[in-house]
Amino acid sequence: MSTSQKFWNFSNRVYQNDDVQKACLxxxxxxxLDVNLILFCCWSGALHGEFxxxxxxxxxxxxxxxxxxxxEPLRNVRSWLKQEIHNRRFSANSSVMDFRAVVKATELESERLQQMDLERLIDHSSGSEFEPLNSSAKNLRRYCDRCGVDLTNDVKLLLALILDACLPDEGPDKALRALS
Incomplete structure (x- = not known):
């Protein structure tokens, strides 16, 4: 497996969980918050330690x-088309629905490319010891702090759900404690 796909494969595995999708969105x-950066905080922390x-x-x-x-421009186009199809402006127009599917696939591909770019930043030679759950949680706390997002109970519960899916051997309670 090429290095540039490990983060993408990790993200796809984690994102298959419906609760993770809801929490990320x-x-x-x-x-x-940027879903790719949330997942990058977890993936990088789990495999490479704290940022x-x-x-x-x-x-x-x-x-x-x-x-x-x-x-975001692709997401805006896709969302606008979805709304217009829902409002029946384009409901009978299969060409517009097909176009929306193309935009959605292009948006997904743009996220894959973003993840490849993020993965390329990782120094894979780091040999220092780290604790995956705590490193991931520290990365998430740092990201939230930078974005001005307070770690309220709601935010911590959403992040803990994602952390638990990323590191299922740790358990949800331990994931929540690591975020405190």
Whole structure:
């Protein structure tokens, strides 16, 4: 397996869980967090430890640029088409529905490319010891802090659900405690 696909494969495995999907979308829609960065915090923490300052800053910069210029415009087009189809403006137009499917697939591909870019930032040679759950939780807390998202009980519960899916051997209670 190529290195550039490990984060993507991890994300797909975790995101198959319906509760994780709901938690990620709630964190995105209510709090403005980037789902790819949430998953990157978990994946990187679990496999490589806590973010270095350089990795954290670079991942935020690159993810922000890509999200603003590629992912969000595609998401906006897809959402607008969905709403218009729902409002029956295009309900009988299968070409518009087909086009929306193409936009959705393109949006998904843009997220895969973003994840490949984030994974490329990781220094795979790090040999230091770390605790996967605590490292992932520290990465998530740091990301939330940078985004101005308070770790309220609601936010912690959503993040703990995601952490538990990423590191299922740890258990949900331990995931929640790690975020405190």
């Amino acid at each position: 709630a964190l995105q829609d209510k709090y403005g 270095t300052e350089e990795l954290f800053e670079q991942s935020l910069r690159e993810a922000s640029d890509w999200r603003q210029n590629v992912v």
